[in-house]
Amino acid sequence: MINASLPELRRALDTRQLSAVELASLFLDRIDAHNPGLNAFITVDRDGALAAARAADERIAAGTAGALTGIPLAHKDVFCTEGVLTTCGSKMLGNFVSPYDAHVVSLLKAAGAVCLGKANMDEFAMGSSNENSAFGAVKNPWNTARVPGGSSGGSAAAVAARLVPVATGTDTGGSVRQPAAFCGITGIKPSYGLVSRYGMIAYASSLDQAGAFGASAEDCALLLSAMTGFDERDSTSLERPTEDYAAALAAPAAAKPLEGLRIGLPREFFAEGMADDVRAAIETALDQYRALGATTVEVSLPNAKLAIPAYYVIAPAECSSNLSRFDGVRYGHRAADYGDLADMYSKSRAEGFGAEVKRRILVGTYVLSHGYYDAYYLQAQRLRRLIAQDFQAALQHCDVIAGPTTPTTAWALGEKSDDPVQMYLSDIYTIAVNLAGLPGLSHPAGFGADGLPVGLQLIGDYFAEARLLQAAHRFQQATDWHARRPAGTA
Amino acid sequence: MSLSNDQVGHIARLARIALSDAELDATRAKLNGIFELIEQMQAVDTKGVEPMSHPQELATRLRPDLVTEPDRRDAFQKVAPQTEAGLYLVPKVIE
Secondary structure, three states, rough: OOOHHHHHHHHHHOOHHHHHHHHHHHHHHHHHHHHHOOOOOOOHHHHHHHHHHHHHHHHHHHHHOOOOOEEEEEEEOEEOOOOOOOOOOOOOHHOOOOOOOHHHHHHHHHHEEEEEEOOOOOOHOOOOOOOOOOHHHHHHEEEOOOOOOOOHHHHHHHHHOOOOEEEEOOOOOOOOOHHHHHHHHHEEEEOOOOOOOOOOOOOOOOOOOOOEOOOOOOHHHHHOOOOOOOOOOOOOOOOOHHHOOOOHHHHOOOOOOOOOEEEEEEEEHHOOOOHHHHHHHHHHHHHHHOOOOOEEEEOOOHHHHHHHHHHHHHHHHHHHHHHOOOOOOOOOOOOOOOHHHHHHHHHHHHHHHHHHHHHHHHHHHHHHHOHHHHHHHHHHHHHHHHHHHHHHHHHHOOOEEEOOOOOOOOOOOOOOOOHHHHHHHHOOOOOHHHHOOEEEEEEEEEEOOOOOOOEEEEEOOOOHHHHHHHHHHHHHHHHHHHHOOOOOOO | OOOOOOHHHHHHOOOOOOOHHHHHHHHHHHHHHHHHHHHHHHHHHOOOOOOOOEEEOOOOOOOOOOOEEEEEEEEHHOOOEEOOOOEEEOOOOOO
């Protein structure tokens, strides 16, 4: 049952093969058994989960269950959950029991999903390895000496280790797609504006977007369908009708189900920098796409290499502004000893924030300071325009863009934790997508030389989520990379 | 570009983050590494390119000027470090 897909779990619940309470208990027991070794959760909410499961059972009995009623999930600890500790991976919020729910949390509660707990993450979603959590690093279920990726590393590790069937995450520069790739699961970041950011603790507001993790594109489609929709409490929430992404996956079986799909391969993503084992897996996966009827065409994203420098101006600038709210006055950590008000702010923030968060606040403060704004912030925003235009030009020649999600498989714990720039460079294939605000998906595409998963990234035009999920689903119907599981998940 | 310890200290003061002398050198070295990466941006001529602040061209929505939120002061102040009689307590600012 732990490896069942969401449609299989739905059938099991609807046919009373097991109750929502039994299903929640099954996964809660797995968390108890396996989380000590993985550290994927910051908070496990057994009582809340069982209460939600009992309510789900009542809905199922009353015949009013929806697609997610009784389905267990985990929320990344960036989402505010009323009455439950919400830390954002930071000592700053180490005692913050949220007085309200994020929009995503409300939607999934209303759908009857059962939240088992809050997933570990890099502090304030800043990191690519989950080593920046104030609650300790998360371990990769495929090899516990390796990182799970970040910043949504706890969500990805929990789904990969089958501690939960699906999980939410957020993606500001790759934080859903990269950990999905490292942990051998599927993850989707939708177009900017599709999922409300209300109650999602802000890092870089023009880039932050919630996403979904699952074992397959089909599971991601079911979860994402319940997360999207207009919310007037987020000023960037888009007023457009919601889509049923799962229904979009249904199609009659065909020998060449991807006939007509044009896949663009950016020259720059296949140049040097990609590890040989990743390249081999990606090439094999692309052959599979061609066998399913897709055609491939070379495209170019000439400014893609500037995405990292531009991102490390824009994201820190927005972060320095967003995180100014943590002042030790209304919520969060306050230093024990202080003199005047300025001293209280400075000490509370010095104690509450970890090293990487401080670095990004300092970088952001500098690039926004008097005399440097034009040279850094405006230049980065101009590059952002060029990067977004590159994608639009490339998408004139193809329906989706494909390439590796990451240049390498998961690295060793500690390998890059003292070298921020090396860590930043590992996000080379994912960051440009956030700058443009496009949807991106990562799905398993084989294994590297060390037996660790490789992820293939699909990028689409604005609101092409259904197309990305459909392409990944067809690939997964013809292959079994997504069905491979790390040891301990039988 | 290379930041001096004085500049790093100034930025930290602007950001309201206490930085001890012992942390200053290590912080400066890491920040300079990051700025070396950022400097790559300056190689590109972006004259005439409109800065992009946001993926979607959105107009700010307006709403009727009505009270929409209930009073939840007690719930919100439960998570505050120090309150008294419904007020947030901070060190005295005005003598």
